[in-house]
Amino acid sequence: MRISRLAEADRADWRQLVRAFHNHFNGELADDVYDQTWLRLLDGAEIRGIAARLDGRIVGFAHYYFHTSVWSAGDSRCYLQDLFVDPETRRRGIARALIDWVASDARQHGATRLHWHTTEDNTTARALYDKLTTYKGYIAYGWKL
Numbered sequence: 001m002r003i004s005r006l007a008e009a010d011r012a013d014w015r016q017l018v019r020a021f022h023n024h025f026n027g028e029l030a031d032d033v034y035d036q037t038w039l040r041l042l043d044g045a046e047i048r049g050i051a052a053r054l055d056g057r058i059v060g061f062a063h064y065y066f067h068t069s070v071w072s073a074g075d076s077r078c079y080l081q082d083l084f085v086d087p088e089t090r091r092r093g094i095a096r097a098l099i100d101w102v103a104s105d106a107r108q109h110g111a112t113r114l115h116w117h118t119t120e121d122n123t124t125a126r127a128l129y130d131k132l133t134t135y136k137g138y139i140a141y142g143w144k145l
Contacts, residue, residue, distance in 0.1 A: 001094060003101045006041050006049040006061070013058040014038070014051065021061075021084040025119075050101055052085070052094045060085035062098040066109055078106035080116035083125070095128055 006014060015034055022028055041049035041063065052060035063082040069075040080102055085094045099114075106114050117140045118125045129135075 001059075001092075001097060002053045003050055003097055004053075005044070006051055008042065010051055010058060011038060014049075014061060017058055017061060017084065017086060018082075020086070021082065024084070047081075048105070050098065052098055054089060054094075059089040060094045060098055062102050064102050064106075066106070066111060069113075072112075075113075076106075076109060076111040078102065078109070078111040078114045080114060083116070090124070095125070096132075099132065 015038070018034065019028070037047075040047050047063055047065045049061060049063045051058045061082070061084055062080060064078055064080045066076050066078055069077055080099065083095060083098060085098075103114050116129075117138075118129065120139075126135075
């Protein structure tokens with residue numbers, strides 16, 4: 001397995017896998033949204049993207065970004081927004097390797113905390129997450145503006 005930042009040559013494979021990710025969570029986005037996100041990921045200024053590859057094929061990805069903390073001046077945090085591994089290649093350490101890669105990049109960026117969320121019923125992901133950190137009981141809310 002090899003992990004690296006997304007590159008222009010990854011576009012078709014990324015798009016196929018990211019659509020599977022959105023279908024998994026019962027959603028689909030318009031083509032122009034995928035196109036805009038792709039350009040932002042390649043730019044790397046606002047958001048970053050990495051891919052895990054097996055035999056040259058993308059089998060997983062992570063999208064993340066940095067932000068500041070309200071309570072600690074100058075404290076940078078890293079939010080892992082999306083993490084997905086092709087169901088056919090799960091249970092091979094790919095998700096863990098992607099998280100480790102993001103954590104390493106976050107440390108190099110000066111971040112003091114990596115955080116993410118998932119749905120309560122995502123037992124597959126939570127089995128891994130519960131090995132990495134402690135569930136604090138928070139419930140996520142979103143208000144579309």
